[in-house]
Amino acid sequence: MACGTGHHLAMLPPSIARAGVDRSPAMLRIARGRLERSASLFRGDMRTIRLHRAFDAVFCLFSAIGYLLTPRDREAAFANFFRHLVPGGVAVVEGWIVPPEFRPNTVHLLTYNGDDAKIARVTTSSRVGTTSVMRMYYLAAEPGRPVRSFEEEHRMALVEPTDILRSLERVGFHARARKSPSYPARRIFVAVRPGV
Numbered sequence: 001m002a003c004g005t006g007h008h009l010a011m012l013p014p015s016i017a018r019a020g021v022d023r024s025p026a027m028l029r030i031a032r033g034r035l036e037r038s039a040s041l042f043r044g045d046m047r048t049i050r051l052h053r054a055f056d057a058v059f060c061l062f063s064a065i066g067y068l069l070t071p072r073d074r075e076a077a078f079a080n081f082f083r084h085l086v087p088g089g090v091a092v093v094e095g096w097i098v099p100p101e102f103r104p105n106t107v108h109l110l111t112y113n114g115d116d117a118k119i120a121r122v123t124t125s126s127r128v129g130t131t132s133v134m135r136m137y138y139l140a141a142e143p144g145r146p147v148r149s150f151e152e153e154h155r156m157a158l159v160e161p162t163d164i165l166r167s168l169e170r171v172g173f174h175a176r177a178r179k180s181p182s183y184p185a186r187r188i189f190v191a192v193r194p195g196v
């Protein structure tokens with residue numbers, strides 16, 4: 001769910017039935033290029049899409065759940081993950097930064113320095129109530145093309161892990177939180193649909 005460019009989906013073995021959902025056609029285009037026909041990809045919202053199939057596992061990774069800003073939206077997504085699992089199936093949800101560890105009024109720089117392109121992304125982070133706001137400014141240069149610049153704003157919810165666990169339990173999961181091994185300021189929620 002919210003598979004983006006399909007990078008994580010591609011890590012699952014192609015011998016199992018894989019499906020990805022994202023609301024962004026641009027992200028899905030890249031995912032299609034990466035996965036070709038070895039996975040089914042669907043454009044849709046993780047809160048509402050119905051694939052009419054149940055899976056052994058649902059993954060929602062790299063903090064995509066943070067884009068849902070209210071408990072109601074998060075619970076709609078969790079209920080949908082539940083709906084798409086077989087009994088005994090597991091949902092793995094990687095949360096966004098935990099509230100005490102989010103550092104507002106900071107700036108960040110990320111660069112890509114390939115032969116095909118040079119890209120710089122400068123990000124400013126701020127906090128409005130329980131929402132983190134990241135403004136991203138890009139400068140992208142590719143050989144033989146005019147240099148482009150563009151901006152994005154990302155708003156992501158700052159939610160206590162206990163509140164996420166409560167929402168998961170409310171829709172029927174048995175859930176636990178663990179520190180993300182890759183990003184210590186984030187939690188990984190492992191939620192089992194009971195029934196085996």
Ligand SMILES: C[S@@+](CC[C@H](N)C(=O)[O-])C[C@H]1O[C@@H](n2cnc3c(N)ncnc32)[C@H](O)[C@@H]1O
Pocket residue numbers: 001002003004005006007008021022023024027044045046047060061062063064067068
């Ligand atoms: C940070 S990316 C994560 C991509 C992917 N999960 C990964 O681990 O590489 C966030 C993705 O969530 C998608 N997204 C955000 N809200 C969504 C929603 N309500 N339903 C489906 N996709 C959503 C965005 O389009 C974007 O591709």
